Amino acid sequence: MEVEVLNGMSTLRYPVFRLKGEKMKITTRFHGTKEYEEKDIITFSKGIPGFENLKKFILFPVEENEVFNVLQSIEDVDMGLIVISPFEIVKDYEFKLEDNLIERLNIREPQQVLVVNTVTLNSKVENITVNLKAPIVINIKEGSGEQLILDTAKYSIKHPLIQEE
């Protein structure tokens, strides 16, 4: 049995031992069966508003359209959120990462940070919206995430995916 030490760099006093490369499977509602490993799991210790009891997610691209990703709960196969990079929508999207968030997500360098926003689909393309008010911040290296709520009038909960010319 092959074992590797994770979190070796972290402030944890004791290293965490996990089985290396152990594959797990989840059969999702919309995206078939996905394989993942322990290292792919993103932990939302506060859950996500509306789903406060769900803490563990994986992220994978939508097969037919990789501009979109799916943030899939591994605790509830029916709970998957379509997400998109906000920079696909608003080139100069910005918000401040507060120090206490940087601490909670154990962020050490900007390259670890991935920001995505949820997409609310609709059969009418012009009614598809992106929630720019509540970015999901993920530390891809540490596997930690949190959905923020920005207290600003600048960004809307229902921002149209496609801007009319």
Add this chain to the structure above:
Amino acid sequence: MLVITRKKGEGLMIGQDIEITVVKLDDGSVKLAINAPKSVTILRKELYQEVQAENKNAVEYNIDIIKGLKK
């Protein structure tokens, strides 16, 4: 649930480091001043509820919609 009555200028403490003071009373609305550590998130309740609702909306979807969606 604890319910307490406060007058203008009075306050209350939640734990040792959260302080809420009634600053102004005005015909049905009340202005509060909150002193809390930065690590405490303070949000208008309806904003949190809107995000909860939007997350729930975002879960129910027909994936075929985006399969046909190209930039």
